[in-house]
Amino acid sequence: MRPIQASIRAHGDDPGGDGAVSPAEYREAMAFWASGVAVLAARDDDHVEAITVAAFSPLSVDPPLVLVCVGNDAAVLYVMEDAGRFTLNILAAEDRRAASAFAQRMPPEPSRFDEGDPVLRGSLVALVCRLTETHPGGDHRIVVGQVERVVTGTEADPLLYFNREYRTLG
Amino acid sequence: MRPIQASIRAHGDDPGGDGAVSPAEYREAMAFWASGVAVLAARDDDHVEAITVAAFSPLSVDPPLVLVCVGNDAAVLYVMEDAGRFTLNILAAEDRRAASAFAQRMPPEPSRFDEGDPVLRGSLVALVCRLTETHPGGDHRIVVGQVERVVTGTEADPLLYFNREYRTLG
Numbered sequence: 001m002r003p004i005q006a007s008i009r010a011h012g013d014d015p016g017g018d019g020a021v022s023p024a025e026y027r028e029a030m031a032f033w034a035s036g037v038a039v040l041a042a043r044d045d046d047h048v049e050a051i052t053v054a055a056f057s058p059l060s061v062d063p064p065l066v067l068v069c070v071g072n073d074a075a076v077l078y079v080m081e082d083a084g085r086f087t088l089n090i091l092a093a094e095d096r097r098a099a100s101a102f103a104q105r106m107p108p109e110p111s112r113f114d115e116g117d118p119v120l121r122g123s124l125v126a127l128v129c130r131l132t133e134t135h136p137g138g139d140h141r142i143v144v145g146q147v148e149r150v151v152t153g154t155e156a157d158p159l160l161y162f163n164r165e166y167r168t169l170g
Numbered sequence: 171m172r173p174i175q176a177s178i179r180a181h182g183d184d185p186g187g188d189g190a191v192s193p194a195e196y197r198e199a200m201a202f203w204a205s206g207v208a209v210l211a212a213r214d215d216d217h218v219e220a221i222t223v224a225a226f227s228p229l230s231v232d233p234p235l236v237l238v239c240v241g242n243d244a245a246v247l248y249v250m251e252d253a254g255r256f257t258l259n260i261l262a263a264e265d266r267r268a269a270s271a272f273a274q275r276m277p278p279e280p281s282r283f284d285e286g287d288p289v290l291r292g293s294l295v296a297l298v299c300r301l302t303e304t305h306p307g308g309d310h311r312i313v314v315g316q317v318e319r320v321v322t323g324t325e326a327d328p329l330l331y332f333n334r335e336y337r338t339l340g
Contacts, residue, residue, distance in 0.1 A: 021317045026234040029320040032260050032295040033228065034328045034339070036204040055227045058203065059239050060308025064196040067312065069229050069237070090202050125202040135305050137314060138230025142237065144307060147191045150199040158204045160339065162328060168340040169204070169332060 034162040037099050039089040040068055041118035042079040048111065048118045049079040052103040054161045055140070056088060064147040066127060069140045075105075077141060080131055086145060088127040089120035092156040093168045098122070099159060119151050124158060126151040204332040207269050209259040210238055211288035212249040218281065218288045219249040222273040224331045225310070226258060234317040236297060239310045245275075247311060250301055256315055258297040259290035262326040266336045268292070269329060289321050294328060296321040 021029070041050035055069035068088060070077045080086040091099055098120070101108050112121045119126040129145030136142075160167040191199070211220035225239035238258060240247045250256045261269055268290070271278050282291045289296040299315030306312075330337040 021234045021320055023231045023234070025320055026228075026231050026317060029295055029297060029317065029322075030228040030236075032206075032328065033208075033226065034204070034206040034330055035227075036202075036332075038203075055229065056203065057205075057225045057227045057237070057239055058196075058200040059225065059312065060310045061193045061196055063308045064191045064193070065308045065310075066200075067227070067237075067239070067307070069227055125199055127199060133305075135303075135312070137237070138233045138235045140230045140235075142229065142305070142312060142314075144312075147196060147199065150191055150195055158202065158332060160204055160330070162206075162339060169330065170338040170340045 031163045034160055034167075037091045037159040037161050037166070039091065039098060039102050039120050039123070040070070040076060040086060041089065041113060041120065042076055042083050042086045043116075043118050044079045044082060048113050049076045050102050050107060050113075050118065051076050051105065052099045059144065065132070065144055066129065066147060067142055067144050069137060070143055071140050077143070080143060081134070084131050085117065086129050086131060086143070087118045087120075088129065089123035090125050091159040092122065092124050092154045093159045094156060095122060096159055096166045099166060117149070121153070123153050124156060125153060201333045204330055204337075207261045207329045207331050207336070209261065209268060209272050209290050209293070210240070210246060210256060211259065211283060211290065212246055212253050212256045213286075213288050214249045214252060218283050219246045220272050220277060220283075220288065221246050221275065222269045229314065235302070235314055236299065236317060237312055237314045239307060240313055241310050247313070250313060251304070254301050255287065256299050256301060256313070257288045257290075258299065259293035260295050261329040262292065262294050262324045263329045263338045264326060265292060266329055269336060287319070291323070293323050294326060295323060
C-alpha cells in the first residue's frame with residue numbers, strides 16, 4: 001500500500017478560482033488512473049517515429065477498433081497521419097528501460113523494430129492498425145485505428161504506470 | 171509472474187481468414203492492456219445509471235478533457251447524453267465488490283452516490299464532467315467530457331483489470 005497524497009481540492013473549495021480545473025489539478029487527478037504502457041510507432045520510409053504512451057483504450061470489438069490520444073505537436077502524429085498506419089506495442093514489466101527511452105525520444109540502438117509495420121520486439125503484444133479517423137481533443141488528438149493484425153510476443157506481466165511511476169502487478 | 175497463454179495468431183498465419191481480426195482475437199489482444207477500473211455514472215432526475223468501465227483515458231490537459239468508450243446500447247449512454255454530464259469514479263483496490271456489482275448492473279444498496287453529480291463514496295477520485303462531444307466508434311461511442319470538478323476520496327491503491335481479472339499493484 002502506497003498512500004497517495006490527497007492534495008487535490010474540489011473546485012467548490014476554491015472560491016478564488018476561475019471555474020475550471022487547472023493543469024496541475026488535472027494532472028494530479030489523472031495520476032489516480034492506472035494503465036499499461038505502450039510504445040506507439042509509425043514508419044516514414046526508413047525511419048520509425050515512436051513515443052511512449054499510456055493514453056490508449058480499446059474501443060470497439062466489431063469492427064476491431066482502438067484509440068490512442070496523441071499530443072497535437074507530437075512528431076509521431078504527423079508520421080501516423082502520413083502513413084495512414086500505426087503500431088501500438090504493449091510493454092512487458094521488464095521493459096521499463098524502453099519506456100523511458102522512448103519517452104525521451106532516445107530509442108535504443110540497434111533498432112528493435114521489425115521491417116515494415118514497426119512491431120517492437122520484446123513487447124507483450126503489438127496491434128498493427130490502419131488509421132481510420134482522428135478527432136480533435138483539446139491539446140491532443142484522438143486517433144482511431146482498425147486492428148489489422150495482432151502479433152503476440154513475450155509471455156510476461158505488463159508494465160504499469162500509476163501516480164507518475166512505473167509499477168508492476170501484485 | 172503470471173504467464174499469459176499465447177493463443178493469439180498473427181493474421182498472416184491464418185491463410186483461411188477473411189482479412190480481419192475476429193472478435194475473439196481482438197478480445198485476447200486487449201486482455202494484455204492493463205488499466206484501472208472506474209464506475210461511470212450519470213443522473214436522470216432521481217435515478218443514477220452506472221456501469222463499470224475500463225475503457226477510459228486522459229485526453230487533454232488544457233482544456234482539461236477525458237474520454238470514455240461506452241457501448242452503443244448501454245443505458246448509461248442515453249442518460250449521459252440527456253443530462254449532458256457524467257461522473258467517472260476511479261475505484262480503490264478494496265472496492266472490487268462495487269466493480270462486480272456495477273458490471274452486472276446490480277448496484278449496492280443503499281446508494282453510495284452523492285446527491286447531485288453522482289460521486290461514488292469510497293472511490294479514489296471522482297471526475298465530475300460536462301459532456302462536450304461524442305464520436306462514433308464502431309460498436310461503442312467515444313464520449314468526451316471536460317473535467318469541471320475533482321473530488322478526492324480514499325487514499326489507497328487502485329483496483330486494476332488485466333487479462334480479464336481484477337488485480338492490484340505490486
